[in-house]
Structures are given as structure tokens and as C-alpha cells.
Amino acid sequence: MDSLVVVPVESEQKIGEYVKEMDEFTKSALVETFNIGASKAADALSEMTGLTVNITVPEIDIVAIKLVPERVGEDVKVAVYISLGKGFEGHAFFFLDLEDALKIFDLMMGMPPGSTKEFDDMVRSAVMEAGNILISAFANALSEFLNAEIEQTPPELAIDFTSAILDFALADIGQYCDYTVLLRTRITINDVEFKEHFMIIPHPSSMKRLVDTLMGGLL
Numbered sequence: 001m002d003s004l005v006v007v008p009v010e011s012e013q014k015i016g017e018y019v020k021e022m023d024e025f026t027k028s029a030l031v032e033t034f035n036i037g038a039s040k041a042a043d044a045l046s047e048m049t050g051l052t053v054n055i056t057v058p059e060i061d062i063v064a065i066k067l068v069p070e071r072v073g074e075d076v077k078v079a080v081y082i083s084l085g086k087g088f089e090g091h092a093f094f095f096l097d098l099e100d101a102l103k104i105f106d107l108m109m110g111m112p113p114g115s116t117k118e119f120d121d122m123v124r125s126a127v128m129e130a131g132n133i134l135i136s137a138f139a140n141a142l143s144e145f146l147n148a149e150i151e152q153t154p155p156e157l158a159i160d161f162t163s164a165i166l167d168f169a170l171a172d173i174g175q176y177c178d179y180t181v182l183l184r185t186r187i188t189i190n191d192v193e194f195k196e197h198f199m200i201i202p203h204p205s206s207m208k209r210l211v212d213t214l215m216g217g218l219l
Contacts (some may be wrong), residue, residue, distance in 0.1 A: 003146045007017075012171055015079065015121070016102075017177075017202050018030060018148055018178050019062065019179045019180065019181060019207065020177070020178075020179045021144070022062060022181070022211075024104040026143065026211055027059075027060045027062075028095075028212070029060060029211075029214050030181075030214065031057055031058070031059060032034060033145060033210070033214055034057045034060075034138075034183055035056060035057045036141055036145070037137070037138040037139075037141035037142060038055040038056060038057050038198075039055065039184060040137045040140065040141045040212055041055055041133070041134045041135075041137035041138045041141075042054055042055040042187075043137070044049055044134070044136070044137040045124065045130060045131045045133050045134055045137075045189075047109050048129075048130075048133055049073055049107070049130075049189075050188050051107055051108070051190050052189070052190050052191070053062060053187070053188070054186075054187070054188045055134075055185060055186070055187050055198070056185070056186050057183055057184065057185050057186075058182055058184055058186060059184050060078070060109075060181055060182070061181070061183075061184065061186070062179055062180075062181060062184045063174060063179065063180060063181075063182050064171050064178060064179055065174045065177075065179065065180055066178075068166060068170055068180065068182065068201075069110050069162045069163040070164055071182065072095065072162045072166070072182075073162055074161065074162050074163060075097075075161065075162070076098065076159065076160065076161055076162075077095050077096065077097065077098075077159070077160070077161075077162050077165065078095070078096045078097070078098055078100075078119070078127060078129075078157070078158075078159050079093050079094065079095050079096075079157070079158050079159075079160075079165045080093065080094040080127065080128050080130075080131025080132065080135070080155050080156070080157050081093050081094075081138070081155065081156045081157075081158065081165070082131075082135045082152050082154075082155050082156075083152070083153040084139055084151070084152060084200075084202075085150070085151040085152075085153075086147050086148070086149055086150060086151040087143060087146055087148025087149045087151075088139070088143070088146060088148065088150045088202065088206045088209070088210070089202070089203040089206045090200055090201055090202035090203050090206055091169035091172070091173075091200070091201045092135040092138070092139065092199070092200045092201075093165070093166075093169075093198070093199040093200075093201075094130070094131030094134055094135060094199075095198070095199060096127070096164075096194060097194075098159070100194045101119065101123065101127045102114075102116045102117070102118075102119065102123060102210055104126070104127060104189065104194070105122070105123045105126045105194060107189050107190055108126050108130070109126075109194065113192055119159070124157060127157065128155050128157045128185075129155075131155060132155040134198060135152070135155070135198075135200075136152060138198070138200065139152055142210070145213065145214075146209065146210065146213055166201075169201050170201070171172065173201055173203065173204065174205075176203070176204045176205070177204050180201055180203075180204075181202065181207055182199065182201075183198075183199065183200060183209070185198040185199075
């Protein structure tokens with residue numbers, strides 16, 4: 001049930017070096033910050049559904065861009081996507097296996113998980129709204145922490161192989177460095193566990209800004 005969520009330096013090369021060489025102290029501090037966002041996301045989804053939702057962030061991984069699809073899982077996924085901009089630039093995804101998407105719909109509708117067998121328009125709408133709430137709550141937490149406005153595009157939903165869904169986002173980040181940061185996220189809804197749920201791939205300069213703010217500009 002791990003999911004993945006994915007930071008002024010003077011050059012693109014230094015951005016890449018910074019991400020690749022991020023130390024354990026900085027990663028631990030980032031985990032704490034992202035856990036605040038995860039808590040807000042859980043509260044928002046719980047308020048909408050009336051369900052018990054728990055989201056935690058156990059760790060951050062530094063991963064080579066080319067290996068991201070392999071780490072997320074290369075099979076067909078359901079994904080909600082929102083682009084983040086202005087105060088924090090990046091790509092945000094809510095990833096689920098198709099079976100998990102149907103289970104989340106069942107839980108939202110008050111039915112036993114496994115009741116729904118077909119991914120129809122009602123399921124699509126519910127899953128997109130759940131993803132939108134999660135991503136928006138996470139972005140709002142980052143906005144408060146950075147004291148900066150973060151713009152969000154309307155949500156989009158795709159059902160495709162992971163590599164195809166992530167292709168444009170990884171190509172964008174890959175312009176600046178060969179490595180990115182994946183945030184592993186664990187989610188339970190009414191004690192039902194899910195896989196590969198949440199992933200934010202920040203632009204490296206936005207990740208650096210977040211770290212500089214977190215560490216009081218001492219990095």
C-alpha cells in the first residue's frame with residue numbers, strides 16, 4: 001500500500017546534483033513536512049465521504065528518472081492528474097489499480113468493497129473527485145508552508161500503462177536533472193488498504209525552495 005508521491009540554485013547541473021545528493025537529515029525533514037500535507041488530505045477526504053481516512057508518509061526515495069515507471073508499477077493504472085504552478089511547480093498524481101478504484105467507489109457509496117465490477121461514468125466521477133480533494137489538500141498545505149500561492153489545473157483522469165501516464169511529467173523534470181524525488185504514501189480508508197495512491201513530482205527548483213524554507217535558508 002505504498003504509493004508514491006515525488007525542490008534558487010544557479011544552474012540546471014546544480015539542481016540535478018542537489019536532488020541526487022540530498023542527505024538523510026534533509027529527507028527526514030521533508031518527510032515531516034509532507035506528513036502535514038498528508039494529514040490535511042486525509043481530513044478533507046474524510047469530511048467529504050464520512051469515512052475514516054488515514055494517510056501517512058513513511059519515506060522519500062531519490063530515483064533515477066528512467067526508473068520511475070518501474071518503481072510505480074508498469075501495468076495499467078487509474079490516475080487522477082493535476083498540474084501545479086506558480087508558487088510550487090510540479091505534477092501531482094493519484095494512482096490506483098483498477099480494482100482499488102472500484103473499491104474506493106464502493107466505500108464512498110456505502111457499499112461493501114468489491115460490489116462494483118464496472119468502471120462506468122459514476123465511478124470515474126467519484127474517483128476523480130477523491131483524487132482532486134487529495135491533491136488539492138496537499139497543495140494547500142504546501143501553499144501555507146511556503147506562504148505562496150500554488151495554482152492547480154482542473155483534474156484529469158486517465159486509464160493507461162504507468163509509463164504512458166507519466167511520460168510527459170518525467171520528460172519535463174528530465175530537462176533539469178536525471179533524478180527525482182518520490183514520496184511514498186500509505187493510505188487506508190475504513191481499514192481497507194490500497195496501493196500506489198499518491199505521487200507528487202516537483203520541479204527540482206521547487207523542491208529546493210521547499211527545502212530552503214524548511215531549513216530556514218541555511219542549506
